[in-house]
Amino acid sequence: MAWQQIAAEKKAHQLDSVPKEWLTSDLPSEETLNVINFPQESNVLSALDREITESSVASLLANLASSKWSSVQVTTSFYKRAIVAQQLTNCLTEIFVDRALARAKELDEHLEKTGTVVGALHGLPISLKDQVGIKQIESTIGYVSWVGKFAEKNSVLIDILESLGAVPFVKTNVPQTLMWGETFNHIFGRTTNPYNRSLTSGGSSGGEGALIALKGSPLGVGTDIGGSIRIPAGFCGVYGFRPSYNRIPYAGCVNTLDGVDSILSVLGPLCNTLDGTKTFFKAVLSKEPWLKDPLVVCKRWSEEEYNLIDHGNGGKLCFAIMWDNGIVAPHPPVRRGLELTKAALLAAGHRVIDWTPYKQAEITKNIYDIIAAAAAEDFKTAVAPTGEPIITSMALIQQDPEPPLFSPPEGGIPAFELWQLHKKKRDLRQEHLNHWEETVSQTGTGRPVDAIISPMAPTPASPHGLGGIPQYTLPLNLLDYPAMIIPVSNVDPELDVKEPREAFYTAEDRENYEQYDPATYENAPIAIQVMGRTGEEEATIAMSEIIDQALRAAKPKL
């Protein structure tokens, strides 16, 4: 069977799996770019559906535990909204309503019978990037060649989430190969940005970004090897957390670049509240994932570290802002996001200094070279069974595409060359750590900088085909710093005017500058990235909460 036909049948099967009564007839026209409020304002959802889907994770869990809302009710409400989100932005891959509702029913019965919740996530529906293995469900990750590969068992994460009482209910869209900051593949097509559908939702966890932003899921799980949690979170205006390597179990998830081993993709949460990311992280660790996935670090959630024992117990902190990486300058709204953050932190009594970027270009090149080492062969092997083409552009109309952002060398490199790259990587990590330690002389706290704040990308969500430049996210996947994405505001053409600029760091910088036009990016979310030190997930979450609270407190005045 031709790959086109396999893809078409799979897509048709996806449509069949949606209950017809959940399909919306009053969809906005294709010309309507901003659809973020559609689910809440239209009458496709009942009042209760709307109340539930607008609730925070904390309040959902409380109302589920008290039986105010059943899991069947909560799952149904989110499922209905997810289907609306799907019609608006094409964010879903696998849809399995009956199975999710059966699971929700079991949980409701358990609670009714025993009076106790199954676990910390009792009854909560959770969406999952397509990579996450769920028994008897496909993980095609956009490869037509992978259609029909049903998982023989759950991934470790799904086992853990289920033991916590969660309800996996949808899987979400990704770009073919996963190596894009946008989301498009030959099976499920393109995911768009709900704030402005002429823009990308980011990638590779782009389905999650759009779905969570539209409140079609209270909590989602993405993966990140170069920014794939952070770019969609930032582009779609939601929180997203990239933990360090091997704290959340990856076993049983499918992947591209499988075997790269020295730069690791990680799993992490996306959510409309920061608190939800903490709830997810803490709950997963409570199940001792190191006893189930041999790669997971044997380290419990540390309340001590969350209470900032290594950061003066959270009193006066010193943050450093990296305004610009010296390679591609951020667009005006991105800069405004950092300025708002600085003002909010100063108002909250913290110190803010400037961060001097350190070898960002070298770090980017090194990680790129490592993950590219055998990527061409990896992609070729993946598409070989059906002969589907490898996608080379994310543009709407694919004519004379430029080389893709990620174009690994044909044939790869020898292992010895890879070893040399690893030595370079280790040196860069050491130097960057030393660079951070040396800030102790500038902070006034007696400690080095507590956390670094930077753009998440040099642009807000970009037009399709131009987006997802990973210069501000990719270096962290080498440095292995945990990073939280915090939404700050949205592009406002009146505030975010284009300023004249004559000197440029690089050709890429000039190109990026020229792309900016306030009208094009209207409404696109603005986000910041907060980075802690390797393994400091607890402290990074706690400091992100401090920053987030400062931003929320400052908002009325901004």
Add this chain to the structure above:
Amino acid sequence: MAWQQIAAEKKAHQLDSVPKEWLTSDLPSEETLNVINFPQESNVLSALDREITESSVASLLANLASSKWSSVQVTTSFYKRAIVAQQLTNCLTEIFVDRALARAKELDEHLEKTGTVVGALHGLPISLKDQVGIKQIESTIGYVSWVGKFAEKNSVLIDILESLGAVPFVKTNVPQTLMWGETFNHIFGRTTNPYNRSLTSGGSSGGEGALIALKGSPLGVGTDIGGSIRIPAGFCGVYGFRPSYNRIPYAGCVNTLDGVDSILSVLGPLCNTLDGTKTFFKAVLSKEPWLKDPLVVCKRWSEEEYNLIDHGNGGKLCFAIMWDNGIVAPHPPVRRGLELTKAALLAAGHRVIDWTPYKQAEITKNIYDIIAAAAAEDFKTAVAPTGEPIITSMALIQQDPEPPLFSPPEGGIPAFELWQLHKKKRDLRQEHLNHWEETVSQTGTGRPVDAIISPMAPTPASPHGLGGIPQYTLPLNLLDYPAMIIPVSNVDPELDVKEPREAFYTAEDRENYEQYDPATYENAPIAIQVMGRTGEEEATIAMSEIIDQALRAAKPKL
């Protein structure tokens, strides 16, 4: 200059660095094989030197802290004994008496002036495998081509040890390339086993093994990527601890196979008491090494885990003994070591079951293939500057050598092939963890097996050229289980008779069987290996203490 001349000059320089008054004139003849008691029985050391060098780490630290003994005194006593050990077994590389004594003097003055110790290891001399970087000292690791490369700064471990008050005082011998279970190179020559000099001291931390056994150092640091701490510890009858990846900082140490990245060499202690290994590990972690070496896991010493919170708080434990890996059966004395251990544990009230080996051959092949991926090129690059030959046999007389244990493919393999090996590695780790978890049905404790006990090697210390078969150590470097070596007894020809055997697992098994002859191995130490789970260093130390105490308690009766 020819490599032979460079090596000869370096060796002559080493001899020059020994104070002449410390050289012993009454050395035993070369025919005297067992020299383990020579330092204590001859009069090359004063009574005080002997008292000091026979003391445990705990009592040394107590007497140093109370100023009963000065650090200058303690360092001098150990230095003198180390020089005796050097004359007996050729275990040292770098000797820097003045520098160590100057450091000891500083510490003494600090204590005298302030009344407080500098840190948890105040005044304690520590020996270091040649790889460990010390400012202005060479780390040739037996490569003639590396003579003259003086370290520009301390390794992170040395900085930490010095901040704890330790006194680095000698470096110790290794085999060229480090990929041998014996110790011989073109610069420093061969290290022999102090219990029987016709046998190897093991490798690659073979200098440490011989030095610690002769009590020429109270505490030593080795490295392990395939057994290099455990083999010399076991062959020389001392304790040796291989922690999981990245708990002890490696930054600033030199290495072979540099850049291998997916199988990591680790640093760990060798000592005459088990308590010394704990002291070392806990002290290093107390200095938050993750703030100095970016690869170190951000995890404090856990007293909770040391108190066996995950193992029923240390009440009744269930150990599993792997008597035999199904590839190479252990020699009779090795088996006797396990039997003694089983009896001691049963007498102490614990349960002991049999461990079923899981894919040991596949695991061994996978790790071998990964570390061999670019090793030939790595070795070639290292020896290129002087043209010294790569050593292909550890035999005394190198005629028609068999291929060395480790003979990586010329030219290496492509990165894509390496990625496939990494996938296999991950699967093997997952399967082995599942295999361990499944023992829950056999233990009677409600938990899976608490720790696995196995041979350290299929033989006691072997004759030169036959030793260091890593089948019982290498798999752990892939599985990343922490492992403690505990000395149990010594080969006794009356007890350890050769039994007839007709069926063999493999050609290697037959060869190993045929090599055994009680007289050849007389006096060689017998050791066991105790394995915990990845990242469970604290619990592995605690369970090793339980086993060690059981063995000591049983000894009078055995």
